[in-house]
Amino acid sequence: MKKIVLTSIIALATSTALMAGVNPSVCKGCHGHAWEKKALGRSDIVANMTHKEIARALIAYKTTTEADEMVMKTQVSRYSDADLKAFAQTIGK
Numbered sequence: 001m002k003k004i005v006l007t008s009i010i011a012l013a014t015s016t017a018l019m020a021g022v023n024p025s026v027c028k029g030c031h032g033h034a035w036e037k038k039a040l041g042r043s044d045i046v047a048n049m050t051h052k053e054i055a056r057a058l059i060a061y062k063t064t065t066e067a068d069e070m071v072m073k074t075q076v077s078r079y080s081d082a083d084l085k086a087f088a089q090t091i092g093k
């Protein structure tokens, strides 16, 4: 019985994590709490970008081969295009 309860708790936790999509707390270390910083001193300020520009940038990073952009490729490669598009609607302007 104990085992069954534990298994369903784990299953619930896993599905919640999948539904949550992009986790912005990781991003904010570099981009600032309100997306107001130039990440590593060189990104554009994401707070000033439009939803569309952000979506385009995030999806493009998944397939980039530019050395400068590898830092962002690592961040976005685990997410689907749909997740990145949906997340882009929640930040920027």
Ligand code: HEC
Pocket: 022, 023, 024, 026, 027, 028, 029, 030, 031, 039, 040, 042, 043, 044, 045, 046, 054, 057, 058, 068, 069, 071, 072, 075, 076
């Ligand atoms: C280790 C620091 C770091 C982390 C963590 C990070 N970024 Fe970035 N981000 C950068 C850098 C550096 C750039 C500029 C890269 C380039 O294009 O040269 C950038 C660029 C961007 C851009 C495009 C801005 C531009 O310059 O065109 C967006 C949008 C963005 N990041 C969103 C995110 C999101 C969303 C996350 C979390 C999933 C994230 N970043 C996590 C460092 C980081």
